[in-house]
Amino acid sequence: MKRFTRIADVANLDALLSEAMDYAANPWRSADLGRRRTLGLVFLNPSLRTRMSTQKAAQLLGMDTIVLNAGADAWTIETRDGVVMDGAAGEHMREAAGVMGRYCDILGLRTFPGLVDRDYDYAETVLEQFVTYSGVPVISLESATRHPLQSFADLITIMQHRPVVRPKVVLTWAAHPKALPQAVPNSFVEWMKGAPVDLVVTHPEGYELADEFVSGVHVTHNQDEALDGAHFVYAKNWSSYADYGRITNSDPSWQITEAKMALTNNGKFMHCLPVRRNVIVSDAVLDSPRSIVLDEAANRVVSAQTVLAEMLKALA
Amino acid sequence: MKRFTRIADVANLDALLSEAMDYAANPWRSADLGRRRTLGLVFLNPSLRTRMSTQKAAQLLGMDTIVLNAGADAWTIETRDGVVMDGAAGEHMREAAGVMGRYCDILGLRTFPGLVDRDYDYAETVLEQFVTYSGVPVISLESATRHPLQSFADLITIMQHRPVVRPKVVLTWAAHPKALPQAVPNSFVEWMKGAPVDLVVTHPEGYELADEFVSGVHVTHNQDEALDGAHFVYAKNWSSYADYGRITNSDPSWQITEAKMALTNNGKFMHCLPVRRNVIVSDAVLDSPRSIVLDEAANRVVSAQTVLAEMLKALA
Amino acid sequence: MKRFTRIADVANLDALLSEAMDYAANPWRSADLGRRRTLGLVFLNPSLRTRMSTQKAAQLLGMDTIVLNAGADAWTIETRDGVVMDGAAGEHMREAAGVMGRYCDILGLRTFPGLVDRDYDYAETVLEQFVTYSGVPVISLESATRHPLQSFADLITIMQHRPVVRPKVVLTWAAHPKALPQAVPNSFVEWMKGAPVDLVVTHPEGYELADEFVSGVHVTHNQDEALDGAHFVYAKNWSSYADYGRITNSDPSWQITEAKMALTNNGKFMHCLPVRRNVIVSDAVLDSPRSIVLDEAANRVVSAQTVLAEMLKALA
Numbered sequence: 001m002k003r004f005t006r007i008a009d010v011a012n013l014d015a016l017l018s019e020a021m022d023y024a025a026n027p028w029r030s031a032d033l034g035r036r037r038t039l040g041l042v043f044l045n046p047s048l049r050t051r052m053s054t055q056k057a058a059q060l061l062g063m064d065t066i067v068l069n070a071g072a073d074a075w076t077i078e079t080r081d082g083v084v085m086d087g088a089a090g091e092h093m094r095e096a097a098g099v100m101g102r103y104c105d106i107l108g109l110r111t112f113p114g115l116v117d118r119d120y121d122y123a124e125t126v127l128e129q130f131v132t133y134s135g136v137p138v139i140s141l142e143s144a145t146r147h148p149l150q151s152f153a154d155l156i157t158i159m160q161h162r163p164v165v166r167p168k169v170v171l172t173w174a175a176h177p178k179a180l181p182q183a184v185p186n187s188f189v190e191w192m193k194g195a196p197v198d199l200v201v202t203h204p205e206g207y208e209l210a211d212e213f214v215s216g217v218h219v220t221h222n223q224d225e226a227l228d229g230a231h232f233v234y235a236k237n238w239s240s241y242a243d244y245g246r247i248t249n250s251d252p253s254w255q256i257t258e259a260k261m262a263l264t265n266n267g268k269f270m271h272c273l274p275v276r277r278n279v280i281v282s283d284a285v286l287d288s289p290r291s292i293v294l295d296e297a298a299n300r301v302v303s304a305q306t307v308l309a310e311m312l313k314a315l316a
Numbered sequence: 317m318k319r320f321t322r323i324a325d326v327a328n329l330d331a332l333l334s335e336a337m338d339y340a341a342n343p344w345r346s347a348d349l350g351r352r353r354t355l356g357l358v359f360l361n362p363s364l365r366t367r368m369s370t371q372k373a374a375q376l377l378g379m380d381t382i383v384l385n386a387g388a389d390a391w392t393i394e395t396r397d398g399v400v401m402d403g404a405a406g407e408h409m410r411e412a413a414g415v416m417g418r419y420c421d422i423l424g425l426r427t428f429p430g431l432v433d434r435d436y437d438y439a440e441t442v443l444e445q446f447v448t449y450s451g452v453p454v455i456s457l458e459s460a461t462r463h464p465l466q467s468f469a470d471l472i473t474i475m476q477h478r479p480v481v482r483p484k485v486v487l488t489w490a491a492h493p494k495a496l497p498q499a500v501p502n503s504f505v506e507w508m509k510g511a512p513v514d515l516v517v518t519h520p521e522g523y524e525l526a527d528e529f530v531s532g533v534h535v536t537h538n539q540d541e542a543l544d545g546a547h548f549v550y551a552k553n554w555s556s557y558a559d560y561g562r563i564t565n566s567d568p569s570w571q572i573t574e575a576k577m578a579l580t581n582n583g584k585f586m587h588c589l590p591v592r593r594n595v596i597v598s599d600a601v602l603d604s605p606r607s608i609v610l611d612e613a614a615n616r617v618v619s620a621q622t623v624l625a626e627m628l629k630a631l632a
Numbered sequence: 633m634k635r636f637t638r639i640a641d642v643a644n645l646d647a648l649l650s651e652a653m654d655y656a657a658n659p660w661r662s663a664d665l666g667r668r669r670t671l672g673l674v675f676l677n678p679s680l681r682t683r684m685s686t687q688k689a690a691q692l693l694g695m696d697t698i699v700l701n702a703g704a705d706a707w708t709i710e711t712r713d714g715v716v717m718d719g720a721a722g723e724h725m726r727e728a729a730g731v732m733g734r735y736c737d738i739l740g741l742r743t744f745p746g747l748v749d750r751d752y753d754y755a756e757t758v759l760e761q762f763v764t765y766s767g768v769p770v771i772s773l774e775s776a777t778r779h780p781l782q783s784f785a786d787l788i789t790i791m792q793h794r795p796v797v798r799p800k801v802v803l804t805w806a807a808h809p810k811a812l813p814q815a816v817p818n819s820f821v822e823w824m825k826g827a828p829v830d831l832v833v834t835h836p837e838g839y840e841l842a843d844e845f846v847s848g849v850h851v852t853h854n855q856d857e858a859l860d861g862a863h864f865v866y867a868k869n870w871s872s873y874a875d876y877g878r879i880t881n882s883d884p885s886w887q888i889t890e891a892k893m894a895l896t897n898n899g900k901f902m903h904c905l906p907v908r909r910n911v912i913v914s915d916a917v918l919d920s921p922r923s924i925v926l927d928e929a930a931n932r933v934v935s936a937q938t939v940l941a942e943m944l945k946a947l948a
Contacts, residue, residue: 028352036660038688048412052382052419056354059380064691066684069385069701084910086809091906094918095925096680099905102930103684177402273415274407278400286410293411298418344668364728368698368735372670375696385701493718589731590723594716602726609727614734 001310003131005124005140006148007190020156020306027060027305033312034063040104041141042068044077044126045112049273049300050141050149054108057304061312066104079125093129101134106311113144113181115245121145122210137311139304145210147183150272151191152303157296158197158232161268166196167231168265172223173203174254174280176237179247184272185238186213193217202226203238206248210241223254227263234270235280256281261290268292317626319447321440321456322464323506336472336622343376343621349628350379356420357457358384360393360442361428365589365616366457366465370424373620377628382420395441409445417450422627429460429497431561437461438526453627455620461526463499466588467507468619473612474513474548477584482512483547484581488539489519490570490596492553495563500588501554502529509533518542519554522564526557539570543579550586551596572597577606584608633942635763637756637772638780639822652788652938659692659937665944666695672736673773674700676709676758677744681905681932682773682781686740689936693944698736711757725761733766738943745776745813747877753777754842769943771936777842779815782904783823784935789928790829790864793900798828799863800897804855805835806886806912808869811879816904817870818845825849834858838880842873855886859895866902867912888913893922900924 003009010016022029039058041051051067058065077096078089085092100107109130113121121144131138140148158169171188185201190213192199201209201219208214220226227233235256240248255278261267269281269291277283285291319325326332338345355374359367367383374381393412394405401408416423425446429437437460447454456464474485487504501517506529508515517525517535524530536542543549551572556564571594577583585597585607593599601607635641642648654661671690673683683699690697709728710721717724732739741762745753753776763770772780790801803820817833822845824831833841833851840846852858859865867888872880887910893899901913901923909915917923 031352036663038691040684048384048386049415052356052384052416055382056380056419059354066687068680068684070680078909082910082915085908086911090908092909095905095907095929098926099681099929100684102926103688103933273411275411276401276406277394277408278398279402283398294414294418297411297415301419347668364700364702365731368672368700368732371698372735375670589727591727592717592722593710593724594714595718599714610730610734613727613731617735 001137001307001314003138004148004307005127005131005138005143006146007194013194016306016310017155017159019309020152020302021159023305024156024299024302030061030309032062033309034058034061037063037105037312037315038103039063039065039106039108039308040068040100041065041108042070042100043110043141044070045110047110047141049297050110053300054141054304056301057308060305061308063308079129093126094133097130097133098135101136104136105315106137106139106308107134108139108141110141111143113183115179115181115239118244137314139307139311142183144181145183146187147272148187149300149303149307150184151187152307153296153299154188154234154270154272155191155195156299156302157270157292160295161292163231163266166198168229169197169199169232169234170226170230171199171201171234171236172226172254172256173207174235174237174256175250175252176276176279179239179245180237182209182238182241184236185209188234189213189217200226204249204251204254206240206242207238208242224263227260230264230267232270233261233264233267236272237280255279256285258282258284261285270296273297317453317623317630319454320464320623321443321447321454321459322462323510329510332622332626333471333475335625336618339621340472340615340618346377346625348378349625350374350377353379353421353628353631354419355379355381355422355424355624356384356416357381357424358386358416359426359457360386361426363426363457365613366426369616370457370620372617373624376621377624379624395445409442410449413446413449414451417452420452421631422453422455422624423450424455424457426457427459429499431495431497431555434560453630455623455627458499460497461499462503463588464503465616465619465623466500467503468623469612469615470504470550470586470588471507471511472615472618473586473608476611477608479547479582482514484545485513485515485548485550486542486546487515487517487550487552488542488570488572489523490551490553490572491566491568492592492595495555495561496553498525498554498557500552501525504550505529505533516542520565520567520570522556522558523554524558540579543576546580546583548586549577549580549583552588553596571595572601574598574600577601586612589613633769633939633946635770636780636939637759637763637770637775638778639826645826648938648942649787649791651941652784652934653791655937655941656788656931656934662693662941664694665941666690666693669695669737669944669947670735671695671697671738671740671940672700672732673697673740674702674732675742675773676702677742679742679773681929682742685932686773686936688933689940692937693940695940711761725758726765729762729765730767733768736768737947738769738771738940739766740771740773742773743775745815747811747813747871750876769946771939771943774815776813777815778819780819781932781935781939782816783819784939785928785931786820786866786902786904787823787827788931788934789902789924792927793924795863798830800861801829801831801864801866802858802862803831803833803866803868804858804886804888805839806867806869806888807882807884808908808911811871811877812869814841814870814873816868817841820866821845821849832858836881836883836886838872838874839870840874856895859892862896862899864902865893865896865899868904869912887911888917890914890916893917902928905929
């Protein structure tokens with residue numbers, strides 16, 4: 001595996017999932033695979049789960065990790081070509097990524113969207129330049145439009161908890177005080193489309209995701225209809241794609257409560273975390289055995305370990 | 317050992333101290349004890365000594381360490397239950413600690429008091445929630461009201477330097493331009509009460525420590541009387557407990573000078589560092605052989621190693 | 633080797649260079665040399681290349697690394713002696729360095745000049761105090777007036793790419809929107825003076841480097857004359873030494889372009905990075921095979937590894 005930035009980078013999802021289940025059962029089974037290999041983790045945006053879980057995954061494989069916390073103001077990177085760099089940006093991605101590729105065997109990058117220029121964000125300009133100029137395998141630690149390590153962990157979690165071979169999985173929008181990226185829902189949809197699940201997406205009008213993600217997916221504005229008979233309820237806020245980056249509706253009735261969960265088929269509650277209690281989901285749901293959010297978080301180690309292991313094998 | 321947050325967490329101080337002396341003599345004697353174990357260090361407040369010494373202690377035991385620098389603004393954590401989280405806090409401690417407990421075998425947390433709401437601080441709300449929701453052994457890296465790794469290192473240092481079996485130890489307040497927590501003096505007192513020392517605490521009126529710490533301890537407002545015949549002088553500033561978090565007296569005459577040290581029985585000077593020169597203590601004292609502040613700092617590795625080793629043994 | 637802060641700390645440059653070439657060829661040949669040794673890296677200023685390359689170098693030698701990012705505001709250190717510390721500085725370098733020397737076998741320090749007080753900067757006050765009070769071998773990660781790991785990497789790169797035994801090397805100033813330190817050019821000059829190269833320095837009037845560095849070096853204000861027949865062109869901006877820390881001339885014609893490179897003897901282009909494209913150097917030059925800037929960056933691992941190895945041998 002040369003890059004892990006989107007579902008299209010996965011040649012064989014079944015095989016990857018099978019590897020993941022083996023790592024979940026025996027985390028130390030490849031403890032020397034990453035010996036004398038260095039993983040560089042570059043965070044252009046803050047991280048708790050991703051940093052810790054990916055660092056732990058590297059340890060399970062015997063890799064060394066170097067973490068670079070590059071706050072947006074501390075490290076302003078130019079991504080345009082041909083520009084006279086006499087402004088704020090002190091370095092071009094060509095050199096920055098090129099240098100890191102010389103120091104590390106595998107690189108991870110976290111970069112959030114600006115939520116202002118949709119074309120720029122959806123072109124994945126920062127991530128794609130990083131891939132191109134680093135010259136080494138790159139793992140996305142969440143990018144402008146996708147969060148594949150999260151989606152893979154979500155899929156692992158669903159496989160572990162599914163009560164039927166082909167469960168019904170609902171992705172539902174819920175209101176949030178801040179405008180958030182579409183990366184998690186985009187990514188969840190593209191992973192579920194290739195998985196043995198029946199996916200339904202539900203949100204208020206105005207929060208339609210980009211066609212490249214939801215084409216062919218069952219989408220409804222009726223949350224109750226969506227939740228009916230669901231085995232898994234995946235809640236998440238996102239801002240508008242059409243009216244890019246805006247909050248166009250803050251309807252609090254989309255919060256996942258016990259009453260909403262009663263519509264499901266003894267459904268499990270999922271969220272990528274961090275989650276705002278009693279905004280996205282009620283305390284009663286989150287503190288009940290229905291909630292498998294900590295299992296999702298724990299599986300972030302498994303998804304990262306599985307992807308790193310595939311990349312290491314390809315390097316060898 | 318399941319938690320190390322206060323002296324009450326130590327079942328047998330003599331046994332712990334004996335282990336510490338062995339680690340001081342032979343730091344690498346348990347170099348494999350922490351193999352395949354991960355220590356997570358979470359800093360809600362800055363740290364130099366604690367970060368470096370605890371990371372070094374983990375290395376001596378063969379543990380992997382993941383450090384999370386979570387500045388107060390970067391990672392605002394909700395600790396109240398039942399609240400609608402539509403404000404600044406993006407995550408509840410229930411999830412944050414729960415996730416970290418899934419990634420790490422042992423966790424360390426640094427959290428300072430706000431010095432505004434005494435009940436909140438003295439309930440150790442942040443630390444106690446972290447202990448509860450992480451589900452793994454927790455080591456305090458200094459909390460709102462205590463700094464047990466420092467106090468344990470102080471005790472080790474006193475044992476190494478004591479000229480008599482039961483030395484006289486004086487904890488003295490000294491003025492400081494900023495309002496500081498009571499964590500270090502509280503903790504020092506509760507550790508010294510169980511140790512083979514004669515403890516005297518001295519400070520101006522208004523700086524009385526909480527009863528739960530100083531009940532049964534000899535306290536005087538006469539610094540000269542306290543210093544008379546002392547073998548160890550432990551200087552530290554703290555703000556008022558009664559007039560919570562305030563500086564109620566800035567009397568510079570409490571500074572430890574050569575003249576003050578002349579009252580002691582060839583006493584050693586101690587401070588947890590960082591220390592303001594010629595404010596808390598004069599250059600002459602700090603630069604003399606009387607000062608054992610660097611030994612105290614060095615023993616921070618020993619105290620952390622000893623506690624981590626006890627926790628690792630309990631995990632095995 | 634007890635310290636690596638300037639060329640004068642190198643007893644035998646030929647021998648060091650020979651070691652470096654061996655590490656470049658076989659990075660893992662001393663994989664156990666740093667076993668059970670701890671490297672502490674203290675950054676008073678930001679870093680990408682230095683942090684990653686030095687951490688990687690330590691890994692190649694089997695050392696453990698502890699990184700301390702101490703932003704100027706987060707950790708204000710007093711360096712004056714005898715002062716009453718009732719201001720912003722919460723700790724004196726005597727204690728800060730002393731403590732770190734107790735935790736680490738080797739320390740690295742990055743500290744930039746203030747560019748206000750030339751005497752203070754050129755006395756290397758912060759670095760020299762760190763060396764004195766830490767009591768352990770210290771490696772400069774760039775200081776107020778020098779950047780020896782960079783210069784050593786530059787020399788290694790020149791040796792690897794030289795088309796003749798004694799190449800002509802040109803250090804040329806180029807304009808930049810911000811006032812930058814003289815550390816890189818100072819250091820480059822003092823390393824090249826002892827190397828088998830013919831060095832020429834060129835810059836506009838007003839950018840003369842300090843005599844202690846350029847005495848005996850061929851300096852010209854005519855860039856074209858300097859570039860004539862050059863095998864290596866090392867571009868770098870710096871602010872004025874005479875009118876200390878000021879930009880006294882912003883002439884854009886000093887930018888290295890294809891036309892300028894045409895004056896050379898098929899010269900290679902070098903820069904320490906980060907570099908501003910189309911300000912210091914044109915895209916055409918930087919994106920051509922003439923550019924060896926990524927090799928320079930890669931050799932930062934080699935220079936750091938070689939120096940750390942020498943220090944480790946001296947410790948053993």
